Amino acid sequence: MQSKIEKYRFTVEPFHVDFTGHLFLGVLGNHLLNAAGRHSHNRGWGIDQLNEVQYTWVLSRLSIELTEMPAQYEHVEVETWVESVMKLFTERNFLIRNADDGHIYGYARSIWAMIDVATRQPSNLLELKDGDILNYVIPADEKPCPIAKYRPARPASEPAVRTIDTYYSDVDINGHINSIKYIEHILDLFPREQFAGHHLCRFDIAYKAESYLGDTLTFICQAADDLTPRNPSTAYDIVIRKNVGAPEHPEGDSIIQAKVSWM
Amino acid sequence: MQSKIEKYRFTVEPFHVDFTGHLFLGVLGNHLLNAAGRHSHNRGWGIDQLNEVQYTWVLSRLSIELTEMPAQYEHVEVETWVESVMKLFTERNFLIRNADDGHIYGYARSIWAMIDVATRQPSNLLELKDGDILNYVIPADEKPCPIAKYRPARPASEPAVRTIDTYYSDVDINGHINSIKYIEHILDLFPREQFAGHHLCRFDIAYKAESYLGDTLTFICQAADDLTPRNPSTAYDIVIRKNVGAPEHPEGDSIIQAKVSWM
Numbered sequence: 001m002q003s004k005i006e007k008y009r010f011t012v013e014p015f016h017v018d019f020t021g022h023l024f025l026g027v028l029g030n031h032l033l034n035a036a037g038r039h040s041h042n043r044g045w046g047i048d049q050l051n052e053v054q055y056t057w058v059l060s061r062l063s064i065e066l067t068e069m070p071a072q073y074e075h076v077e078v079e080t081w082v083e084s085v086m087k088l089f090t091e092r093n094f095l096i097r098n099a100d101d102g103h104i105y106g107y108a109r110s111i112w113a114m115i116d117v118a119t120r121q122p123s124n125l126l127e128l129k130d131g132d133i134l135n136y137v138i139p140a141d142e143k144p145c146p147i148a149k150y151r152p153a154r155p156a157s158e159p160a161v162r163t164i165d166t167y168y169s170d171v172d173i174n175g176h177i178n179s180i181k182y183i184e185h186i187l188d189l190f191p192r193e194q195f196a197g198h199h200l201c202r203f204d205i206a207y208k209a210e211s212y213l214g215d216t217l218t219f220i221c222q223a224a225d226d227l228t229p230r231n232p233s234t235a236y237d238i239v240i241r242k243n244v245g246a247p248e249h250p251e252g253d254s255i256i257q258a259k260v261s262w263m
Numbered sequence: 264m265q266s267k268i269e270k271y272r273f274t275v276e277p278f279h280v281d282f283t284g285h286l287f288l289g290v291l292g293n294h295l296l297n298a299a300g301r302h303s304h305n306r307g308w309g310i311d312q313l314n315e316v317q318y319t320w321v322l323s324r325l326s327i328e329l330t331e332m333p334a335q336y337e338h339v340e341v342e343t344w345v346e347s348v349m350k351l352f353t354e355r356n357f358l359i360r361n362a363d364d365g366h367i368y369g370y371a372r373s374i375w376a377m378i379d380v381a382t383r384q385p386s387n388l389l390e391l392k393d394g395d396i397l398n399y400v401i402p403a404d405e406k407p408c409p410i411a412k413y414r415p416a417r418p419a420s421e422p423a424v425r426t427i428d429t430y431y432s433d434v435d436i437n438g439h440i441n442s443i444k445y446i447e448h449i450l451d452l453f454p455r456e457q458f459a460g461h462h463l464c465r466f467d468i469a470y471k472a473e474s475y476l477g478d479t480l481t482f483i484c485q486a487a488d489d490l491t492p493r494n495p496s497t498a499y500d501i502v503i504r505k506n507v508g509a510p511e512h513p514e515g516d517s518i519i520q521a522k523v524s525w526m
Contacts, residue, residue: 014300014310015293018431019438019476026432030278037277047277048336072436073311167451168458169289171282173335180278188430192476195431213282213455 004138006039008078009099012070020195022069023076025203026183029062032094032108033179035078039092043136044129054117055128058207059110059179060089065147065202066096066106075099081138083145088122089113090133093145107147151204153237153257156222161189163218163244171213179207186238186258189219194262198234202261209255211242218244218252224259235261267401269302271341272362275333283458285332286339288466289446292325295357295371296442298341302355306399307392317380318391321470322373322442323352328410328465329359329369338362344401346408351385352376353396356408370410414467416500416520419485424452426481426507434476442470449501449521452482457525461497465524472518474505481507481515487522498524 008031016027040046040057047056070076077099083091094108114123125133164185172178183205211217217240224235237259244252271294279290303309303320310319333339340362346354357371377386388396427448435441446468474480480503487498500522507515 019434021436169447173284175282184432
């Protein structure tokens, strides 16, 4: 029987590192999604296979927590597996380690829904393919993912710190602004000094609605007030609203919530 | 003896395709640079090896010509080799084919200089390592690259069609705006309809000077008037100037010239 864990390797390429010589978080996110795609495909649950039956996966939440970011030319191994399946959502986890010496950079958690391509409505995962997905679940006590579940950002309404237009390079094959580009645009809110002097230790993002080529994105950012002795990081809550100021709907729509935590 | 041709394979990943389902040109450019890096490294001329002796490669010009752009999930093989070496420049070519059925998507040409990291001055390639680089040259009659050499853009001065700020995600390990990001920003000047209705058949870019995180980039774009019966494409000449409007130097500096050709 197919193993429940997929392993996926990559090398940190020169054009995929930032000015500190460490992997861009967005590129890591891309690799995690590739690993997820391969895990699903190799078990008969890939988007290419599901599209034939009119379903597709939609990423709902992603949380990445790292004690260290891989550096240029390092070899990285990602493990991914399914921790649980509910009717409308599944939890997929990731372990990110150095492929040479085995030391662990960190972990990630994600939540996915399966939607019907025609109706855009979520589907019952437990009814598809006779519940086959349950064959791939590894409970948390068997394969732990020792980071907190998704930490929600507060739905801030101000201050708006930047508004950008969206262009050709922002958009994926479905015509949506791609999941990785939101991560890049969010990190671009921070100045050089933030990256030079701090470690980006955790990133949480919730994908709430789609945006499209030509939409404007307004970024609202405020310091989070959820610091505790157990959570000494400096965190920022970020909300992205699309098309703020449009005459018919001036407040726009909230499409992304994210929390960026620094040590 | 080491072969003179390096082969490099990649798969067109889901997040690396545009809304038409074809590879982003910037991602292809990244793969070409990776192939170049691997070719150099495997022959003792890698940046990591050269840095120990205080030299580094600088990309000066890149021209990519494609009859077709690879599509999602396709397997691509890049061949790269050195066509010539002059005192201060070397010409490196690329062939881009489908790794499964062998059909050729297109070719690319590039020109590189070797600079001294300390002085930023170009070095004499023929004197380094006792002229070892000549061992890797394949003349054009032995290994043809059937596309035109770099087609220069006219140094237009107007109209400026967009000015953007640069952020964290734009910058590479050297603190420079990265070569691939310029390609993305240039293509982002074109509307959706351009990509939906035309094939980007050729892209020429000359890297003339560096820019840095926080510089503004002003894009000047005009239709090229170099169309001939043998060249029926629609081309645009693009110049990027940095920091236009700065009080001490309001005209800014020209840092990039590019020509984008569509069929």
